[in-house]
Amino acid sequence: MKLEIKDLHVSVDDKEVVKGVSIMVNDGELHVIMGPNGSGKTTLAKAIMGHPQLRVTKGDILVDGKSILGMKVNERAKLGLFLQFQNPVEIEGLGLLNFLNTARGALTDKPLQFKEFMSEVKDSSKALELKEDMIGRSLNHGFSGGEKKKAEVLQMRVLKPKISILDEPDSGLDVDAVRIVAKNVEAMRQERKMGLIVITHYSRILNYMQPQFIHIMKEGKMVKEGGSELAHEVESKGYNI
Ligand SMILES: Nc1ncnc2c1ncn2[C@@H]1O[C@H](COP(=O)(O)OP(=O)(O)OP(=O)(O)O)[C@@H](O)[C@H]1O
Numbered sequence: 001m002k003l004e005i006k007d008l009h010v011s012v013d014d015k016e017v018v019k020g021v022s023i024m025v026n027d028g029e030l031h032v033i034m035g036p037n038g039s040g041k042t043t044l045a046k047a048i049m050g051h052p053q054l055r056v057t058k059g060d061i062l063v064d065g066k067s068i069l070g071m072k073v074n075e076r077a078k079l080g081l082f083l084q085f086q087n088p089v090e091i092e093g094l095g096l097l098n099f100l101n102t103a104r105g106a107l108t109d110k111p112l113q114f115k116e117f118m119s120e121v122k123d124s125s126k127a128l129e130l131k132e133d134m135i136g137r138s139l140n141h142g143f144s145g146g147e148k149k150k151a152e153v154l155q156m157r158v159l160k161p162k163i164s165i166l167d168e169p170d171s172g173l174d175v176d177a178v179r180i181v182a183k184n185v186e187a188m189r190q191e192r193k194m195g196l197i198v199i200t201h202y203s204r205i206l207n208y209m210q211p212q213f214i215h216i217m218k219e220g221k222m223v224k225e226g227g228s229e230l231a232h233e234v235e236s237k238g239y240n241i
């Protein structure tokens, strides 16, 4: 699946936050977006997923050549788009397992048998080194910062999107967790040819991921593009490069 973002302008409450961004993500490609706080990275990610509070004022978002601007969030998810939140929401009373099963059922016309689904969830939890009791708890409720991020990757593994946008999957993770998460995500990209946009502040995750492109976003615009070396340059010199 090909995702094309063309000269995208996005406003929040009449304030323009994304000011003309273009990115093309082909099958199985990894694009990393870095940039100072407040530069519009999360807003861009939410606009791709169709957040109802955001207004696209110019440009287009195309999937396989067709505009998705008129589609709602659930329709975009059904198409195969997935967003991992920078700050996952806690929902007390909604069991993680129930949530995964319902989400999975809503996205596919052929729901898995429960037994098959359970074994998939258990395998994925194990691969992510999540504690066994996590799947019996309420969605993100009382999860540690790292556990929340892992639970989002668990969702990604279960929902099997064609294109995923991960908003700071490595923030708040310990060194081992960064490696585990990155390796899981990379395996999905390579096995399923999943397209990937990863937003991050740290080059450490790139020890385990091989991006085709690094994009630097500043004040709503992409100001620089390059390979992995750009991430290391940012780490040592900051964003005034
Ligand atoms: N709902 C909102 N109401 C008002 N301002 C908003 C809203 N959402 C985003 N903004 C503003 O838009 C700008 C971009 O925010 P965004 O969350 O996209 O930044 P970011 O690049 O993801 O930053 P960070 O690296 O800190 O996560 C910020 O100045 C933010 O305050």
Ligand SMILES: [Mg+2]
Binding pocket: 041, 042, 043, 086, 167
């Ligand atoms: Mg952000």
